[in-house]
Amino acid sequence: MTETSTVAAQDTLGRPAPGCRVIGCDGQWHYDDTCSVELGELAFEDGSALAVEHVAITGHQPYIVAYGYEHLTLGLRLQMTTPGQVRDFAQQLRNLATQLDTAADHLAGGQL
Secondary structure, rough: OOHHHHHHHHHHHHOOOOOOOOOOOOOOEEEOEEEEEEEEEOOOOOOOOEEEEEEEEEOOOOOEEEEEEEEOOOOOOOOOOOOOHHHHHHHHHHHHHHHHHHHHHHHHOOOO
């Protein structure tokens, strides 16, 4: 990352970055002609998570990426034993689905 991109990212933190290609971007993840906005994340009890991001790289088609990351664990797992836990997880999925629908509309509509 160049010093210029670091300064630009700091200058735009918390508000849309100039020339940003991703709707809802706050400038937090701007670097080397790349803009990335986290759409949502599902956390698991062992510290691992499933994250989904909307990414735009200058000169390339924007895309959505889902990835799991782990912190010294064997896999992504969430055991729910109460109705409240299940409802919380279901709400996280609904929130993520809403964000994915919005991102899909953006990709389909070419709103860059």
